[in-house]
Amino acid sequence: xxxxxxxxxxxxxxxxxxxxxxxxxxxxxxxxxxxxxxxxxxxxxxxxxxxxxxxxxxxxxxxxxxxxxxxxxxxxxxxxxxxxxxxxxxxxxxxxxxxxxxxxxxxxxxxxxxxxxxxxxxxxxxxxxxxxxxxxxxxxxxxxxxxxxxxxxxxxxxxxxxxxxxxxxxxxxxxxxxxxxxxxxxxxxxxxxxxxxxxxxxxxxxxxxxxxxxxxxxxxxxxxxxxxxxxxxxxxxxxxxxxxxxxxxxxxxxxxxxxxxxxxxxxxxxxxxxxxxxxxxxxxxxxxxxxx
Amino acid sequence: xxxxxxxxxxxxxxxxxxxxxxxxxxxxxxxxxxxxxxxxxxxxxxxxxxxxxxxxxxxxxxxxxxxxxxxxxxxxxxxxxxxxxxxxxxxxxxxxxxxxxxxxxxxxxxxxxxxxxxxxxxxxxxxxxxxxxxxxxxxxxxxxxxxxxxxxxxxxxxxxxxxxxxxxxxxxxxxxxxxxxxxxxxxxxxxxxxxxxxxxxxxxxxxxxxxxxxxxxxxxxxxxxxxxxxxxxxxxxxxxxxxxxxxxxxxxxxxxxxxxxxxxxxxxxxxxxxxxxxxxxxxxxxxxxxxxxxxxxxxxxxxxxxxxxxxxxxxxxxxxxxxxxxxxxxxxxxxxxxxxxxxxxxxxxxx
Numbered sequence: 001x002x003x004x005x006x007x008x009x010x011x012x013x014x015x016x017x018x019x020x021x022x023x024x025x026x027x028x029x030x031x032x033x034x035x036x037x038x039x040x041x042x043x044x045x046x047x048x049x050x051x052x053x054x055x056x057x058x059x060x061x062x063x064x065x066x067x068x069x070x071x072x073x074x075x076x077x078x079x080x081x082x083x084x085x086x087x088x089x090x091x092x093x094x095x096x097x098x099x100x101x102x103x104x105x106x107x108x109x110x111x112x113x114x115x116x117x118x119x120x121x122x123x124x125x126x127x128x129x130x131x132x133x134x135x136x137x138x139x140x141x142x143x144x145x146x147x148x149x150x151x152x153x154x155x156x157x158x159x160x161x162x163x164x165x166x167x168x169x170x171x172x173x174x175x176x177x178x179x180x181x182x183x184x185x186x187x188x189x190x191x192x193x194x195x196x197x198x199x200x201x202x203x204x205x206x207x208x209x210x211x212x213x214x215x216x217x218x219x220x221x222x223x224x225x226x227x228x229x230x231x232x233x234x235x236x237x238x239x240x241x242x243x244x245x246x247x248x249x250x251x252x253x254x255x256x257x258x259x260x261x262x263x264x265x266x267x268x269x270x271x272x273x274x275x276x277x278x279x280x281x282x283x284x285x286x287x288x289x290x291x292x
Numbered sequence: 293x294x295x296x297x298x299x300x301x302x303x304x305x306x307x308x309x310x311x312x313x314x315x316x317x318x319x320x321x322x323x324x325x326x327x328x329x330x331x332x333x334x335x336x337x338x339x340x341x342x343x344x345x346x347x348x349x350x351x352x353x354x355x356x357x358x359x360x361x362x363x364x365x366x367x368x369x370x371x372x373x374x375x376x377x378x379x380x381x382x383x384x385x386x387x388x389x390x391x392x393x394x395x396x397x398x399x400x401x402x403x404x405x406x407x408x409x410x411x412x413x414x415x416x417x418x419x420x421x422x423x424x425x426x427x428x429x430x431x432x433x434x435x436x437x438x439x440x441x442x443x444x445x446x447x448x449x450x451x452x453x454x455x456x457x458x459x460x461x462x463x464x465x466x467x468x469x470x471x472x473x474x475x476x477x478x479x480x481x482x483x484x485x486x487x488x489x490x491x492x493x494x495x496x497x498x499x500x501x502x503x504x505x506x507x508x509x510x511x512x513x514x515x516x517x518x519x520x521x522x523x524x525x526x527x528x529x530x531x532x533x534x535x536x537x538x539x540x541x542x543x544x545x546x547x548x549x550x551x552x553x554x555x556x557x558x559x560x561x562x563x564x565x566x567x568x569x570x571x572x573x574x575x576x577x578x579x580x581x582x583x584x585x586x587x588x589x590x591x592x593x594x595x596x597x598x599x600x601x602x603x604x605x606x607x608x609x610x611x612x613x614x615x616x617x618x619x620x621x622x623x624x625x626x627x628x629x630x631x632x633x634x635x636x637x638x639x640x641x642x643x
Contacts, residue, residue: 108607272424
């Protein structure tokens with residue numbers, strides 16, 4: 001029973017992280033229907049920005065956190081401006097391939113600058129955020145993650161629901177041409193959605209870096225694990241991403257605990273194929289009924 | 293010589309592979325040079341490069357049938373290549389089949405595996421197949437390593453020496469002939485496939501799947517067919533590679549290989565068979581050039597303190613090449629080649 005509870009808690013916290021990492025991905029898909037294969041690299045860039053500010057420039061933690069977020073925001077705008085804007089109106093295949101190319105570029109660049117070693121941040125979180133109760137031990141990092149994650153989730157929920165920019169973004173996602181003809185500045189919406197998505201990804205990357213240490217290979221692997229998560233939750237549902245993340249996280253830890261540790265990393269992809277076969281629009285995705 | 297303008301009157305002219313005798317003759321001369329001259333003049337290292345280009349080109353042509361002609365992206369072709377390699381190795385070590393049977397059998401096995409991961413495309417459009425093949429990539433990698441009774445896990449499999457119809461094939465030169473005959477055959481099949489009733493629906497599906505369905509093309513069946521053919525090419529190439537290498541492990545067949553193949557398809561030009569070969573040559577030579585350059589830089593002492601590793605540099609240059617080609621010349625080297633050719637043809641009067 002103890003083992004079960006440990007796995008449950010572990011799975012929930014890992015799953016929440018997956019969900020958090022998937023949020024930025026969903027945001028890009030929601031506004032521009034681009035599958036971003038460079039998502040893991042965006043996570044990594046956020047983590048390395050933070051690392052650079054904290055350990056190289058020795059800027060106080062909170063300030064470097066904000067600076068790293070700002071850096072990610074700018075990077076998102078730059079990516080959109082330089083790489084994606086010329087492709088507006090091109091076939092989707094080129095856009096997707098472009099993100100595959102970007103992923104390779106960013107990964108190579110990070111490896112050239114920092115190498116493939118594992119880095120860690122200095123310990124800075126207050127102990128009070130963690131929970132220790134009988135056998136349940138949740139380190140402070142997860143407490144902080146839960147708070148930050150929920151905050152971002154609510155913020156973005158509200159943003160998409162009520163703010164005019166959020167509504168523009170949803171309208172562009174739904175039908176680019178119609179939105180354009182109603183006077184929505186589609187280019188600005190794309191830039192903004194990439195900026196926000198990069199910001200969220202960077203934030204998730206920093207959190208992941210605090211927990212597991214910073215390493216390009218690990219982070220880009222998580223970027224690929226986003227796919228099972230979002231397919232399960234539905235490609236265009238932010239809440240679905242969190243729930244999908246939690247389900248995938250639980251599945252992983254339970255498979256690792258009870259069946260075999262080596263199967264752990266593959267289980268999400270097996271689930272992914274099954275979902276694509278059985279329930280292709282996920283649990284909370286928008287169903288596009290089209291028979292082709 | 294081409295007249296300016298389009299003076300074709302019959303569909304046969306429209307579909308012709310070679311529009312002029314000039315092109316036909318030069319292709320023949322090129323093939324003769326490859327068969328006769330290269331083996332005589334090339335060093336073993338050059339032959340090795342030629343062989344790698346030949347093997348990879350087969351896999352890339354297969355991937356181009358899927359991406360360029362049918363419009364479905366596969367991120368699992370590295371793994372399918374691996375499935376072919378393992379299938380070839382297993383057929384020859386446990387079933388003791390002759391190589392002549394092993395390689396096509398490996399191709400068929402891979403085609404089956406590929407079609408399984410192509411099934412989601414029946415219900416879903418576009419990018420979902422990409423995600424399914426991404427999953428396929430990871431699942432296949434796992435199976436190759438962990439199905440130890442069949443694949444011997446991380447130990448890998450050592451193949452028996454290759455022989456064809458009692459003739460033993462040894463060294464780079466023997467394989468050079470085998471690989472280039474296979475490549476020529478596969479190119480011939482691919483070029484003609486696109487012109488048959490089984491290939492033309494692929495293009496229809498790529499251009500507009502709803503219209504294709506409306507014209508009575510069973511889309512799901514043709515998507516699966518395209519996936520099967522494409523995987524067959526990958527498996528065929530994989531099995532060739534396994535025999536060429538002599539022993540295989542699961543390590544090379546990772547996502548990086550899949551991305552490399554996609555890079556070759558894009559850089560060569562989507563929907564162009566000759567483009568696939570250009571792309572393969574380009575990336576392979578780029579690889580070798582990078583290795584050469586890092587070697588020089590390492591020896592020059594400029595980077596003695598800095599650990600200069602080729603892997604990340606390669607990854608970066610790949611990414612950059614993909615991105616630049618998509619932004620600047622989305623139709624790839626094949627289009628550049630066409631432009632250069634037509635410039636020469638029409639010179640000095642551009643039209």
